[in-house]
Amino acid sequence: MKLGLIGLGKMGMNLALNMQDNGHTPVGMDLNPTNLSTASAHGLATATDLTNLLDQLPTPRIVWIMVPAGKATNSVIEQLAQTLSAGDIVLDGGNSHYQDSIRHGELLASHHINFLDVGTSGGQAGARHDGNFMIGGDLATFQVVEPLFKAIAAPDGYLYTGPVGSGHYLKMVHNGIEYGMMAAIGEGFDVLQHSQFTYDNAAVAKMWNNGSVIRSWLMGLAQDAFSKDGNLDDIKGVMHSSGEGRWTLDTALDQQVATPVIAMALMMRYRSETDDTFTGKVVAALRNEFGGHAVDHE
Numbered sequence: 001m002k003l004g005l006i007g008l009g010k011m012g013m014n015l016a017l018n019m020q021d022n023g024h025t026p027v028g029m030d031l032n033p034t035n036l037s038t039a040s041a042h043g044l045a046t047a048t049d050l051t052n053l054l055d056q057l058p059t060p061r062i063v064w065i066m067v068p069a070g071k072a073t074n075s076v077i078e079q080l081a082q083t084l085s086a087g088d089i090v091l092d093g094g095n096s097h098y099q100d101s102i103r104h105g106e107l108l109a110s111h112h113i114n115f116l117d118v119g120t121s122g123g124q125a126g127a128r129h130d131g132n133f134m135i136g137g138d139l140a141t142f143q144v145v146e147p148l149f150k151a152i153a154a155p156d157g158y159l160y161t162g163p164v165g166s167g168h169y170l171k172m173v174h175n176g177i178e179y180g181m182m183a184a185i186g187e188g189f190d191v192l193q194h195s196q197f198t199y200d201n202a203a204v205a206k207m208w209n210n211g212s213v214i215r216s217w218l219m220g221l222a223q224d225a226f227s228k229d230g231n232l233d234d235i236k237g238v239m240h241s242s243g244e245g246r247w248t249l250d251t252a253l254d255q256q257v258a259t260p261v262i263a264m265a266l267m268m269r270y271r272s273e274t275d276d277t278f279t280g281k282v283v284a285a286l287r288n289e290f291g292g293h294a295v296d297h298e
Contacts, residue, residue: 001148002027003062004053006076007094008035010292011120012066014127015093015152016044022151026064029053050079061088062145064118069096069243077104086112089141093118093133097247098169105137105164114141117164119171122154123290130154134174136167169251176248176262182286183265185218186279193231193278202226218286225285236296237280239269240287 047053101117119134205223
């Protein structure tokens, strides 16, 4: 399958390489010339602008967007609405708010262009190999591109979730859960750090990740982070928030659904911006390990 991929940042580049490795042909477009050069060096086809990109694609044209949610995604969607043709397909794999995705679907549908909102999980490693995808939109449109998801996802790692918006809604809730899980891991290691005992944090994480009830990819990432810096001395405990935890909490409040763990995890992220904690160091390190998110250094 040959398709366009707009956005060759950390996630987009890895997705493109994943697609290429699994028999598909992405044509990458990015405003950053360095990203285009990197893509070319990996043997990826590239385009310097939208017209050049679309000219390289067969019909119906398939375009996957991997740019920051909000203004950047809105701008790309609006451009595609004006340049694509009836029957073409747009996929948004970024972290868009599900209500934005519903609006994007309505806009594109008014031009008879198909739209899938794709919640993408697994971080950079998942984008590169065995990703995880939550896909909302028209079922027939999903079936057209399902071979692509089958190729780049982990076994049982993609799910058609229903109408437009449902993919990003599911990813929003996923990220809310992620907030709570990372907060619990961080708090646990904070208690260890303040005990009268001297623990090897990397060894603890490794042991917990082999046979214990709390074994997980996040615990493995904790081991990786502690292996690099045993007490995370070089990292400030500032836990930045990308927004989806807040969206999950806002939605839960609208629906009068109690989510105290997610709420407190979000509050603690805000607190970390004014007072350093070891919990913050652990969560900041975990975010850096799985997603390459920036950390603040001492």
